[in-house]
Amino acid sequence: MARVAIVGAGVIGVGWAKLFARGGWAVALADPRPDLEQIVHDDLSGLSVTAYAQAGAAAEGADYVQEAGPERLEFKHRLFAELAAATGDDVVLASSSSSLLPSAIAHGSPAADRILIGHPFNPADLMPLVEVVPGEQTCDAAMDRAMEVYRDLGKTPIRLKREIPGFVGNRLQKVFNDQAIYLVQQGIIAAEDLDDLVKASLGLRWATVGPFEGMNLGGGPAGIRHLMENVGSQMTFDIGAPDSSKMGMVVQEVDAAYGTGEQKYEQGVTARDDKTRKILHALGEDS
Ligand SMILES: NC(=O)c1ccc[n+]([C@@H]2O[C@H](COP(=O)([O-])OP(=O)(O)OC[C@H]3O[C@@H](n4cnc5c(N)ncnc54)[C@H](O)[C@@H]3O)[C@@H](O)[C@H]2O)c1
Known part of the structure; x- marks a missing residue:
């Protein structure tokens, strides 16, 4: 079973968890919030979802990473450093960010070639759109892989040619x-x-x-x-x-x-x- 790490169990992360789990993925859901087990029990019951307090631990062995943590650049920098260290060289690190440029998130990262935006519309499990946005260093293979993953989940992924603040939807x-x-x-x-x-x-x-x-x-x-x-x-x-x-x-x-x-x-x-x-x-x- 393919394994996805979803980082952040807020409004968007829980939506992603439902979608990936229903799509046949084993979901490792990471969030330090004390009520995480409760969220998994109440909102994701019957689905293959395991709770983790640490993003890095959830990302170990993941085939895909979907980040949905707080919308602050310093936070994303710290988090993507942890995710880059915990994952293999071919694992896409997708951020759900609504407004941060992928190049800014990937700045200084050794994994810049596999960092991109996979931006959903709320509610993430229902709205078909995912905007797939490359940063300056994102490689084509990572973009192709992200498009394939979202398409297989039944989404409508749209590939932007290059980044721009707010992307297209926003x-x-x-x-x-x-x-x-x-x-x-x-x-x-x-x-x-x-x-x-x-x-x-x-x-x-x-x-x-x-x-x-x-x-x-x-x-x-x-x-x-x-x-x-x-x-x-x-x-x-x-x-x-x-x-x-x-x-x-x-x-x-x-x-x-x-x-x-x-x-x-x-x-x-x-x-x-x-x-x-x-x-x-x-x-x-x-x-
Ligand atoms: N809300 C929307 O309509 C919407 C739509 C599309 C994209 N987004 C994007 O999705 C992302 C998440 O937004 P949201 O609305 O779900 O926010 P949210 O505040 O509901 O959830 C963020 C979660 O991240 C968790 N978190 C904090 N530190 C963490 C850590 N170290 N590791 C793992 N998780 C941690 C918080 O506990 C919280 O549960 C943002 O980047 C946002 O721009 C939001």
Whole structure:
């Protein structure tokens, strides 16, 4: 049985553990948190998952490493030094980082050629995407291996040609979220109405066609060229930017709409995951 070391048992690490274990891997899950055994018992019951307090011990004998620890560069440096020392020369060390460049994580590491980003979207066990991002020194064999591992797990791995801060998914998300905040701050729309607007339009569209495919269809039989010359040519307005000093009113509005706390969080996650499973099923992508 192939063995994966998953380092960090937070929101993302537990998602990875479910995915790899269901995919037939023996999972070594490392986290110093005192409730790790409880997490394995409660959230990963019936799956082949063993708990470790030390990342290095979990990585001994691993065929693949998926790191999902805290998002701080100094921490990743320390952790990847431990992982590099504990693994063979051909073992990929993939970081789940949302924002740190793989070259920065690999800086000074003897294993720089096998360090890369395997960035999931939350929830990691359900969302198909994994962005696979090379650093300056990452070798092609490591990229090929990562693509193969994620594909075999049933994911949709997308290989970036080179690194850029935020990669692609989070850059797109940042533009979109900034504009959503700006529109609420400007008093154009309520936060909850904006969410309904997106679910009833762009969210549904983008689950079926991507932006470029959508633009091509939006232009009719003449495709994107017609869209650009017609509707696109009039979209020349300035879109503004959010005001960081006015975030309080946005937070208040979102809090009032959805609430916070353990119970609300659990309800929100369950509703989100149920709907995500149904959409994947309808699209035939829940294999
Ligand atoms: N939360 C998201 O939406 C999301 C999405 C995609 C990627 N990511 C990335 O995934 C990574 C983890 O994020 P998260 O949201 O799961 O964070 P989290 O805070 O929920 O979990 C991090 C875990 O790392 C553990 N940890 C601390 N020191 C450790 C050590 N020495 N060895 C092993 N584990 C240790 C912590 O105890 C904690 O359980 C980050 O790099 C983040 O950027 C997060």
